[in-house]
Amino acid sequence: MKKNLLAAAAICLFTNLGFSQARLVEKVEKKGSELVIPYEKYVFPNGLTLVVHEDNSDPIVHVDVTYHVGSAREEIKKSGFAHFFEHMMFQGSDNVGDEQHFKIVTAAGGTLNGSTNLDRTNYYETVPNNQLEKMLWLEADRMGFLLDAVTQKKFEVQRSTVKNERGQNYDNRPYGLVGEFTSKNLYPYGHPYSWLTIGYLEDLDRVDVNDLKKFFLRWYGPNNATLTIGGDVKAADVVKMVDKYFGSIPSGPAVEKTILPAVKLSGDRYASFTDNYARLPILSKTYPTVPNYDKDMGALSCLAQILGQGKNSILYQQMVKNQKAISASGFSRFNELAGEFSFQLTPFPGNSLATMDSLFKQSLLVFEKRGVTDEDIEKFKGGIEAQYINGLQSVSGKVSQLAAFNTFTGNPNMIGKLLDMYRSVTKEDVWRVYNQYIKDKPCVTISVLTKGQPVKPAAPDNYTIDTQNYTAPNYGYDGLKYTKAKDNFDRSKTPGNGANPVVKVPPFWKKDLPSGVKIIGTANNELPTVTISISIPGGHLAQAADTSKIGLAGMVADMLNEDTKKYTAEQMAVELQKLGSFISVSQTLDGISFNVQCLKKNVDKTLELLEEKMFSPNFTADAFNRLQKQSLEGFKQLKSQPAAIASTVIDKLNYGTGNILGLSDNGTESTVKRLSLKDVQDYYNNYMTSQGTKVVVVGDITEGEILPKLAFLNKLPNKKINLPNPAPAPAIEKTKIYLIDVPKAAQTEFRVSNVTGLKYDATGEYYKAGLMNFALGGAFNSRVNLNLREDKGWTYGARAGFAGDKYTGEYQFSSGIRANATDSALVEVMKELKNYAANGITGEELAFMKSAIGQQDALRYETGNQKAGFVGRILTYDLPANFVETQNKILASLTKKEADALAKKWINPDKMNILLVGDKAKILPGLQKLGYEIIELDIDGNRK
Template sequence: MRPSSRSSIRFAGASLLALALPAAAHAQSAAPLPALVGEVKIPNQSFKLANGLTVVVHEDRKAPIVAVSMWYNVGAKDEPKGKTGFAHLFEHLMFNGSENLPGDTFKWLQEMGATDENGTTSFDRTNYFQTVPKAALDRALFLESDRMGYLLGAVTQEKLDNQRGVVQNEKRQNYDNRPGGMVFPTVYQNLFPEGHPYHHIPIGSMADLDAATLLDVQTWFRENYGPNNAVLVLAGDVSAAEARTLVQKYFGSIKRGPVNVPAQASVPPASPKSIVLKDKVAATSVSRWWAVPGMLDKNTQALDLAGSVLGGLASSRLSQILVRDEKLAVAVSASNGANQRVGTFSVSATVRPGVDPVVVEKRLDEIVADYVAKGPTRDELRRAATALVASQIRGLEQVGGFGGKAVALAEGQLYAGDANWYRTELQRYASVTPAQVQTAMRQWLTRPPLKLRLEQGERPASDEAKGAQSKPAGAVPAPTKRDVPPLGSFASLDFPTVERATLSNGIKVTYARRTAVPLTQLALSFDAGSASDPANARGLQALTANLLDEGAGALNAQAIAERREELGMSLNVSSSLDRTNLVSSMLSANIAPSLQLLETIVERPTFAQDDLDRLRNQTLTGIAQSQRDANGIVQRNLPTLLYGASHPYATVGAGLPDAMKRFTRNDIVSYSQAWLRPDNLEIFVVSNLPLADITRQLEARFGNWTAPAGVAKGTKAFTAAPPSVSGPRIYLIDRPNSPQSVIVGAQVTPLQSNADILAADAGADVLGGNFLSRLNSDLRETRGWSYGVGGGFSLNEKLVPYTIQAPVQADRTGESIAAINSQISDLFGSKPVTGEELERLVSNNVKSLPGQYETSAAVMSALIQNDLLGRPDDYQEKLAARYQALTTGQLVPALRAAVDPQKMTWLVVGDAAKVRPQLEKLGMPIEVITTK
């Protein structure tokens, strides 16, 4: 529903683990996989109302929040011919207000302080979810019941026309304007024949969306959204007894709907095809696709693990052979994507530039054939299953959202008729044998696949909207009046106590304890970031950091990947302008060997020439691809326009190609010695283990680490000032045949990130910082020109820029910039912040605080940002009082002091032939530039 919404895919397994395991000194002594899986529990109770609504309740009292997740048993597979995209279109319409909660649904969600609020549509279901403070549970249930039973009186022709336009812009953004965006629909159109329920993808066609009438959508709603066709899951600070009373109160009077029998579908006979697609891609990719059984089939878990071993894990066979050993590809993947009835198994490789794609296709087919013939090893399966279970443990803290406990329960109940289906899945993962995987692969992957090659070239024109057709509109029924329940008393945020320690070599440790999960989240944060790159060596920082786990000590990249998987450990490089962070999530039971591996990676990287050459090629391919993608073009060009080419913040995506080509191993080693060193490091930890245990473990691994002798610590030179701007200017980058333009307006503000900028930030929130902001409400919800518009401040250590980003349909590019400027002028002039806007902003930011810091990852992110910006440890806990003290008269002056519309730099990426005539009407200087 929101721009962050994604096409939903199956969430395998549970999101809850309750473990009490002994610390392990070595991976071999870690708890065996069956024992881990045996501890996975999401205690729940279920009941059904007389009208057929199935309710599942999981009680979790760790925080005063409740996830409310409503799943309807209707998706794209249930759409008849001529009505493709209806389920997804209705997902949007159900966010446009109901009979007793009129207006945009996000208005009511913000009033409740909701977090993780969204909706998604898949082939098999439509869901709506939000996590709300316990005090808003009545209101949240009323909201879901009102749009289930009392919706159509609020669905007007105007709303239908608007959301039709929004969905069509979503299609342009996610499929038509994105390189490779046509692969997904092409695969389903060719694997599943005409008339098969999975022949079309959930977004639907422009023509069918154009043809939708009010009567059509009313009929669609009445046939599919009754209580007997839904599952409601409540997970969090609520008991089953409380839930039964509330659900009966709000849903009990809703009448049953027609009995919906979801479309049945079987795996069709193989129809071998070879398809060549052309698009704005930098490197050719080749892939193989098979139609396979759906999620309830006994072979599904075996195929899941087969995909992980083949191309899903960092240690996968495809990675080792095609990327690391033979260097024929720069990226590979393999996975099993199971829908309810059927699924797809795919393998793919992005061809290394200069290599013949035919050679890669031949090797890909040979590797798959050999794998199917011989099967995986027991060790490979154990690592794949451990990695999967560890991933589920990391979802423990989240009660809702895209993949929390509520998702596991709802998915099982809806698809399998069993909320505890996650147990069956995980038990199968733990017990699958190599022979079972081999049998499943021989049954399904020996059939002729769909062969697809995506190569550089001109993409065929996408189908475009032609406007809604004239048909009987349908009458809007009279609304039914219901009393909206009041909100209760909201709990304050209880941010964990921040503690500190110092290792014997001076490394500072900042720590917070969270005991809900047996996990340790740890970040090694170096004072580096992309600002540490010299102006003539953009990308050196990122390349060096990414090389760390490609080889260290006696371990090569394959060995490091295997060791991480054995331990259930994740490791990601997360670089910002100001910091280089190595973020790891560890099973606390395996913290000792995990820290041992991390120590080796950070203190003894080998930076082998072979690894450097390989990663350089991968990076150059990524740079070339970003030069073809509209958003990538923005990321590569905006920093230089904003800060000036010589400023440390003028980072250019993954780097400059010319500089990347000339980096030597000596450059990498020198950078690492100057920046990735103990006297430039702070460690942040959130763990269920006490600080004393953490400090002891860290001291053993990092306490003796010393800076390299005779090498000075790196320093950043913030001497160059950003270019002065005398007036607004448009920079245009031509991207021919783009159905959508990406508009960015940006400027460096006079704000200091370590100062009190709450009033200015709140003003920016009203203008463009959330779904109900003026910019998004205008361009998306009123005009229907965009899938989503946003803007706000970026709090860097040295400078604070303000940025607005608006992807819009190409024929509205000029008008969109004019509309944005009009909204800014109105806010600064005749239409200042209203009392309603302030009330909504304060309510949302205060009430949502417990939900915002539900997880350990969120807490650690706050610790890192507080340190970067010099904030006190109690910053988060004092936010509520500071928001409540704001007045309408503070916001606009604070924002106006920071943002000057006359100093805005506009960057537009789109089809210049279509866009420039529109831009010329704005009266600003226009300069056409080429992408970096």
């Protein structure tokens, strides 16, 4: 690594582009094969830090603005404000209209979002490289020109949206409140980590628009922000643009680093709560540890892997493999001010939470007797190296790392230091942190109880939160003033586009083996990684002849992840972790898929393990019985989740109970109970074949290098597998409402759908229908999302679109809607569908769609997974090499008349199944007024 540190005093940057206020304070370049993200770091007079990373491998750019403010900067009784404010930052500013931020980025062919955690809030966009200046204009406008555009109406709509987000992700989800109960019992009252980022509903109701404005003025100054830009850019050009748009924004109040004493527990704390949605109780145990970047971080991460991650972990061996627990895991989390070491245990029926608590303590004693081994350290280091390398596949991944490092340490160049820290972990380090933070140390134990079931907590609640001895700090909100930048240019003018980037579709090679195996690949040497996917015909469709044993293909995939003749599942996991490799087996609609990810240097050893897994499975009764029991318990959990219920039952309504496409590939409790170990062996004997097997290879490896390494596939039996074609879906005579009752559900899950029969076609009517639907339900600025989320605040998000494969296709609207708005929302959904079918797309919407989709190519082929998906579709659907060119021609020539005809043909609101999963008591009276026939179903989708 070559690193130049430039003295801070009076060093200015001059370029051939003119004078800039920015000071170049650091430049890091890559040297040799070291793991480093090259960058230049600048500081502006207003305190803004700029980090630029040049990566010319793809014609894209990623922009990230990270503000050093998260929920840890909030006041007691005003929780959730940082996240709420993140929503407000998308609602327009002086020169960017309402709902225009998403629209401008989408029209540029880009993607965008924001996120808030305990310690920071960030906003980011990935766009074609010709759109950089426009992105900087957008971000600068909301940094310096937000408040006059904030209105009470926008405030109320976004407050409602955030409430829906809490309902969807916390209140309406099994175990969604475990973190909330843990935090308030672990940290002292008033500690900034004692509440979740989402906040409490009562606190959200308490704040007003003036609180929001103060929050902006206190924390959203350029001096509390890091602007990180990476991709196909030149640093000198970036500095000039940033200077123009951000340089004149006044600095905000000074922001000091928060320092708090470490959390100390005087004794074990037990707390419990009843979860309305959980069907299985769980036990959560959390120990306080250290903040991020602490010297013990690496050793604690290694300890978490040994105790609670993977089949070779202590908890898995002591609790899961012997069927005492359905799951048992441990993980270590580090934040800016504190860290946590947590365990989560789900008992098999018959084992109490008190038993889980006792078994957990016994497992720690087993670990103490076993100790830390050389193999533990070796596999930990192998996994960490692969994790860091794989995280650098995308420019967004690299930018995110640089932004976080600078925000929390002031040094973007931390990746090598962190990796060195992990590589230097010793057995003694791991043993020391276990003794220092876990062994005989008090922790917070949360018992999650299930409603209506005789479940007792692990121990009686014994802790009362002390709210008396708290003194609120001075957050510095007094006397804040809003001062806007003074410019020598017109900010109201949206910057134009640079020259369109030249997008290169990944070149690929194809090879058909004599055995019938078809291989496709594309080489990419940006990172020394290789990804391989092998799909063997079978899967869910193979069960169509005997639907009494649906779930068999999934069970076969699970068993292929277990023991082989040479290795136990635990031994296989160890060998893969040492290599930093990953092999998983899963079922698909029409196959069993073997998925591989590894470092190039370890390809040979990884493929040896894949060959063993594929050709020498050892299907044992112990593994089968355990997996069968876990699957049966899993059905209970799925039936507690409204979204899972809706997604399963809508297929049954659309395709019928006798159609394989209407049956969940997970099966049902009755079908899984019928499975036997012989069924698994018979499936393996009957469906392992070379004919129709498809292989996708992506990464730092050529055709000539990989083909000899895949020669073992020739050992697959050469036999023809005939998968049945699914039966046609039943016709829908008229639109009806199907209602499933989930008492006290905070939201109603919507599915409005029908079977179109439109199979996937990259250049046919399926592709054109997708273009047509973009304005209705295919983007953030689509009609359904703007109506239900941005205008009404009834949902966290709404979407509608076509889905298709080789066998069939359907159209579906989906969303989670606030319960008390269910009837009104359904009226709006059906109104939008009917209006679009009758009147079609507007000229403005057509132009927006063409602009958005026409520029997306720059973002489509960056990562290994994206390239694999691209070439995989070519192989699966036998697409011509130039199909993307054909798509672009179709896009460019699509007229309003053609789009309107497609809408009228394929969107049929008078013949759809409406499925609503929610609280019947709340929503039925309103639905009865709408005039639809209402049919009540149980949670399995059967008529009551």
